[in-house]
Amino acid sequence: MIFRRRPAAALLGMLAALSLLGVPPAHADETTPKEPPKVELVLDISGSMRARDIEGHSRISVLQQSFNDVLDALPSEAQVGIRVLGATYPGNSKAVGCKDTQQLVPIGPIDKLEAKTAVATLRPTGFTPVGLALRAAARDLGTGETTRRIVLITDGEDTCAPPDPCEVARELAAQGTHLVVDTLGLTLNDKVRRQLTCIASATGGTYTAVTSKTQLTNRINQLVDRAATTYTQTPAQVDGTDNCTGAPLLSPGAYTDREQLQEHRWYRVPVRDGQELRASVSVSLDRALNRDYGVLLRAVSQDGRELVRGTDAGSDRTDVLSTGLRWSAEQDAPDQTVCLVVSNSFSSPTATTAATPGMPLELIVGVVDSSPAPNGPDLGRGWGLLGLLALAGLVGGLLFGWLARWRVSIWRAN
Numbered sequence: 001m002i003f004r005r006r007p008a009a010a011l012l013g014m015l016a017a018l019s020l021l022g023v024p025p026a027h028a029d030e031t032t033p034k035e036p037p038k039v040e041l042v043l044d045i046s047g048s049m050r051a052r053d054i055e056g057h058s059r060i061s062v063l064q065q066s067f068n069d070v071l072d073a074l075p076s077e078a079q080v081g082i083r084v085l086g087a088t089y090p091g092n093s094k095a096v097g098c099k100d101t102q103q104l105v106p107i108g109p110i111d112k113l114e115a116k117t118a119v120a121t122l123r124p125t126g127f128t129p130v131g132l133a134l135r136a137a138a139r140d141l142g143t144g145e146t147t148r149r150i151v152l153i154t155d156g157e158d159t160c161a162p163p164d165p166c167e168v169a170r171e172l173a174a175q176g177t178h179l180v181v182d183t184l185g186l187t188l189n190d191k192v193r194r195q196l197t198c199i200a201s202a203t204g205g206t207y208t209a210v211t212s213k214t215q216l217t218n219r220i221n222q223l224v225d226r227a228a229t230t231y232t233q234t235p236a237q238v239d240g241t242d243n244c245t246g247a248p249l250l251s252p253g254a255y256t257d258r259e260q261l262q263e264h265r266w267y268r269v270p271v272r273d274g275q276e277l278r279a280s281v282s283v284s285l286d287r288a289l290n291r292d293y294g295v296l297l298r299a300v301s302q303d304g305r306e307l308v309r310g311t312d313a314g315s316d317r318t319d320v321l322s323t324g325l326r327w328s329a330e331q332d333a334p335d336q337t338v339c340l341v342v343s344n345s346f347s348s349p350t351a352t353t354a355a356t357p358g359m360p361l362e363l364i365v366g367v368v369d370s371s372p373a374p375n376g377p378d379l380g381r382g383w384g385l386l387g388l389l390a391l392a393g394l395v396g397g398l399l400f401g402w403l404a405r406w407r408v409s410i411w412r413a414n
Helices: 008-016 059-073 112-120 130-141 165-174 190-203 213-230 382-413
Strands: 038-044 052-054 079-085 101-109 148-154 179-185 207-209 253-259 264-271 275-284 293-300 306-314 320-328 336-344 359-369
Touching: 038 059, 038 101, 038 130, 038 213, 052 059, 059 112, 059 213, 079 112, 079 130, 101 112, 101 130, 130 148, 130 165, 130 179, 130 190, 148 190, 148 213, 165 179, 165 190, 179 190, 179 213, 190 207, 253 264, 253 336, 264 275, 264 359, 275 293, 275 336, 293 320, 336 359
Parallel strands: 038 079, 038 148, 148 179, 179 207
Antiparallel strands: 079 101, 253 359, 264 336, 275 320, 275 359, 293 306, 293 336, 306 320
16 A cells, blocks of 8 residues: 655656546646756766775766766666866866866767766866856756756865855755756765755755765666656645645645644645545655654545555655555545645754754645456355365365375385
């Protein structure tokens, strides 16, 4: 009944093909975009990438090997670009080094061999102009109705502010360009974590601390896949409530909201006789939290009965928690409205941790025709089943006895 550790975005490709059922939501954007998804990978090639602290290898070599694996997994229709920062200027002039960002591969169907060769020749060189690179990447992606993603991979703070990269992220978010920045940190430095978390939080993206090549490869693939599966629909903004009665009524689609620490957010979904509700939620952990936290998604009836739940838990890792659920009404049951409740057990490690804005969440809702449970072999019930078992035991005992007598007669003959 429950999908565990499944990114919420993985369901969106299926949901986009569904017919809209029930009452249309007040905030749903039903326009079908015609352009393909676009992603730009922004790679930090500054001097600190020489450090050899990831499984005994240098940060740059781990990035290059991971990048090759990512390219091999890309579908041919993917629209991906590559921008680098700190890759060409080896000198000490900050005025020059802080302008060092170039688009290595333009956004479009990517030539994998050419891209691998270009990245393989990069050597750690200069400064870290993160803010400038983010602005340039946003220009590379352009504007449009679909969500665009920047995946920033870096091992250090911006060494060139202004512009401050967190302010740049807020500036881009305020422009309403449907731009999401996801950040991956190749170091566990606390200052780097705070800056990358701020960048991601400002745009509704995610931050992940990376400590191995496998983790880096998997996370980049996950983010690129998310862009490919969510571009067909920009999530609509919705405001959940603290109870079911006044909760917003949602039809199938994608929605975004924010949830405070240890808060419950309620939504309503109409489900008709013969239909199945499918829902999933992803919550971005965009700040430091206490260990042992979790996200809970429940389907609840109007009279308060819990119908089904999905849950996901984490342990001291800033990332994304995702969970989902499926629920079908009983046969011939009247149409009803199901309440969806998103809850969390987040708690702040310090009094200075920001409580607002809440954690960004993405809620995916689908309503499809119910799928009947597969029929298994019917062995009968009650006395019929008991008789069948007794007969099987009798036949088995007779067969075993006959085989034993046959073996004894063979042994005596020899």
